[in-house]
Amino acid sequence: MSLIVQKYGGSSVADAESIKRVAKRIVETRKAGNDVVVAVSAMGDSTDELLDLAHQVTPIPAPRELDMLLTAGERISMALLAMSIRSMGHDARSFTGSQAGMITDARHGQARIVDVTPGRVRDALDEGAIAIVAGFQGFNRGTGDITTLGRGGSDTTAVALAAALDADVCEIYTDVDGIFTADPRVVPRARKIDRISSEEMLELAANGAKVLYIRAVEYARRHGVTLHVRSSFNNNEGTIVFNAPEPTAPDEASPDRENSESPVEEPLIAGVATDLSEAKITVVGVPDIPGKAAQIFNIVAKTGANIDMIVQNVSAAATGLTDISFTLPKSDGQTVLTALTVEQEDVGYRGLQYDDQIGKLALVGAGMRTNAGVSAKLFTALYEAGINIEMISTSEIRISVVTRADTVNDALRVVHTAFGLDADDEAVVHGGTGR
Numbered sequence: 001m002s003l004i005v006q007k008y009g010g011s012s013v014a015d016a017e018s019i020k021r022v023a024k025r026i027v028e029t030r031k032a033g034n035d036v037v038v039a040v041s042a043m044g045d046s047t048d049e050l051l052d053l054a055h056q057v058t059p060i061p062a063p064r065e066l067d068m069l070l071t072a073g074e075r076i077s078m079a080l081l082a083m084s085i086r087s088m089g090h091d092a093r094s095f096t097g098s099q100a101g102m103i104t105d106a107r108h109g110q111a112r113i114v115d116v117t118p119g120r121v122r123d124a125l126d127e128g129a130i131a132i133v134a135g136f137q138g139f140n141r142g143t144g145d146i147t148t149l150g151r152g153g154s155d156t157t158a159v160a161l162a163a164a165l166d167a168d169v170c171e172i173y174t175d176v177d178g179i180f181t182a183d184p185r186v187v188p189r190a191r192k193i194d195r196i197s198s199e200e201m202l203e204l205a206a207n208g209a210k211v212l213y214i215r216a217v218e219y220a221r222r223h224g225v226t227l228h229v230r231s232s233f234n235n236n237e238g239t240i241v242f243n244a245p246e247p248t249a250p251d252e253a254s255p256d257r258e259n260s261e262s263p264v265e266e267p268l269i270a271g272v273a274t275d276l277s278e279a280k281i282t283v284v285g286v287p288d289i290p291g292k293a294a295q296i297f298n299i300v301a302k303t304g305a306n307i308d309m310i311v312q313n314v315s316a317a318a319t320g321l322t323d324i325s326f327t328l329p330k331s332d333g334q335t336v337l338t339a340l341t342v343e344q345e346d347v348g349y350r351g352l353q354y355d356d357q358i359g360k361l362a363l364v365g366a367g368m369r370t371n372a373g374v375s376a377k378l379f380t381a382l383y384e385a386g387i388n389i390e391m392i393s394t395s396e397i398r399i400s401v402v403t404r405a406d407t408v409n410d411a412l413r414v415v416h417t418a419f420g421l422d423a424d425d426e427a428v429v430h431g432g433t434g435r
Contacts, residue, residue: 003034004171019077023087025232037121038133067108078132097137171230177236268374272412279330281325293312299347363419
């Protein structure tokens with residue numbers, strides 16, 4: 001008997017009919033002889049609706065009370081799903097995050113999991129029941145308060161349960177058929193990927209691919225959880241996100257060949273992702289002397305902002321000044337600008353520029369390590385499309401560029417075609433959110 005953890009997003013349980021369809025799928029998995037644990041999101045857009053309500057009664061909701069409010073969405077969907085399963089003649093028990101043992105730190109709205117003690121979930125499985133767990137939420141032992149995990153929290157809940165219960169696989173159900181080489185809403189001929197390494201998936205998630213959140217991928221990679229991303233609207237095989245084995249020593253019988261468990265040669269490009277959630281800050285006229293960059297980024301670090309790309313220009317010989325540009329989430333932009341402005345005299349820079357009309361495109365593929373000419377092909381495709389590049393960043397398996405926000409979708413399509421990623425047929429999107 002296998003233990004399977006399944007996660008269903010808001011679009012998969014958007015209404016009563018959707019909940020009954022999901023319940024049927026869960027029962028079929030149980031009938032196949034598997035133990036089943038389910039992490040479920042709030043129905044449809046109910047989390048956003050609750051947020052809107054909160055802001056209608058107060059411009060700045062208290063974080064503790066906001067978490068209490070938002071967790072109501074998952075409680076509704078978990079209870080309805082358990083009811084639907086029980087109506088089909090199978091035992092199902094619903095659990096809140098705290099009842100399921102999701103222990104977090106005390107940070108409201110963006111809590112991180114510090115321990116998972118799923119005793120009640122295990123007891124339910126041992127007694128033949130299907131366990132339904134509210135995603136996105138946890139419990140802090142020190143304060144005794146309910147917490148939420150932030151965006152992608154239900155994915156993270158599912159992966160954490162799979163790791164703690166030593167599940168055979170964690171199935172992430174969405175409204176598309178798996179992970180694609182690009183967002184099929186922007187690139188209709190995006191191709192479904194059958195298998196992708198967690199390393200490549202981390203890069204895609206970090207650079208804007210929304211089908212999986214980076215925290216869930218990081219957790220799965222750290223704890224050796226295999227993910228299967230698939231659609232809740234059909235029974236098609238989706239995409240396996242696997243943890244690539246470490247390179248092994250050559251087999252003694254065949255010293256010129258690697259152990260059979262080593263992965264086959266990776267495709268050159270796994271996919272292309274875009275991100276419109278970032279802004280660019282340029283610190284103008286920074287004295288080009290040791291310690292100034294450290295001073296600037298220490299100020300930024302104290303705000304808690306997460307820096308992505310950084311570029312420092314060559315200093316002008318006549319003035320001895322340089323410009324430093326960096327990208328960060330738009331939501332952190334004003335906080336960072338304020339912090340830098342307060343310290344302007346101490347740092348000695350001349351001014352600040354803020355640009356929230358940028359878009360980032362990232363090309364990801366493990367095959368980049370051993371193939372030349374990727375950068376040339378990328379930049380040629382963008383040049384021929386008349387798209388200007390403002391910043392460039394690279395890793396072993398990724399090239400990221402910043403361009404104008406209004407050209408990033410055009411950039412995505414031309415780069416996707418240039419690297420031969422287009423499929424023969426258009427992708428099917430069953431819902432409308434990608435979750």
